Amino acid sequence: MTTERGAGSLQEMLDERRHLLEIARWMFDSAAMADRVVQETYRRWYALGDAERAGIAVPRAWLTWTAGAVCLELLAGSEPAAAGGGRTHVPEPVQGRPATFDGHDRVVRRFAAACEAGDAAALRAVLATNAMVVSDGGGRVRTAVRPTHGADAVAHFVTELLAGQAGTELSVGPVNGRAGLVLRQAGRAVAVVAVSVAGTEVTAVWIMLNPDKLRHWHRG
Incomplete structure (x- = not known):
């Protein structure tokens, strides 16, 4: 059964998609690259185990941070983890609440x-x-x-x-x-x-x- 907290977290994740696309498009000036960044960000979200996702207090903060990691990989010329089917090991994202x-x-x-x-x-x-x-x-x-x-x-x-x-x-x-x-x-x-x-x-x-x-x- 989906918990109230889980439903709220899912809504936050979906609301963040537009923001992630805007940042990725801003960095790459390419709709295709922006979509690639966002797809890889969501792939990493769904690659997490249930316990890992449950431990993420603010999904939108995790998603924003992870999108940045994907941008770094692409800008450096190395393919994101999706190319090899594995997960990139990067430091844990910051978990604070988004500021007003x-x-x-x-x-x-x-x-x-x-x-x-x-x-x-x-x-x-x-x-x-x-x-x-x-x-x-x-x-x-x-x-x-x-x-x-x-x-x-x-x-x-x-x-x-x-x-x-x-x-x-x-x-x-x-x-x-x-x-x-x-x-x-x-x-x-x-x-x-x-x-x-x-x-x-x-x-x-x-x-x-x-x-x-x-x-x-x-x-x-």
Whole structure:
């Protein structure tokens, strides 16, 4: 028999599909790739045992985090686990409750202030222990695409990418319907950052660097 909690979790999972598609499409600019990311994310959900699924307090947080892991695999050029029929072993996803709209805004502003100051300690303080960063790896601000998990590694990655860039301006603005970060040089966006938040912590940082995708955020 389906429990009330199980039914609620299923509804959360279905409601999250649109969000997962939007993030994947934002990273890859391809409907086919976005659908591939979401399909693999759901495959991993259904590959879990009943006890494992029952232990996931917030399915949408698990799904968002797992979609990020799939994006990292595809961006790095290695096929996701589905190609081999097995499961990719990655650290356990963050299990916090998704933040309210206002709570998300407050956390992102803390995150932005730490980025702007280049303060790695302040960044670690706002990041969940098992946070991840996903980047498309292209654009004027170059960075290698690599799986990056954990507050220390993410803080280092983000500090190198967003802090101390000569002639740049870092601002908070709407990204995918919620507060995110935009890095500009002479009014032209060179990086846009979407942020996933649970409770009072950043759980995932999604960085777009491809200049073809950044025109919407240019000024003037």
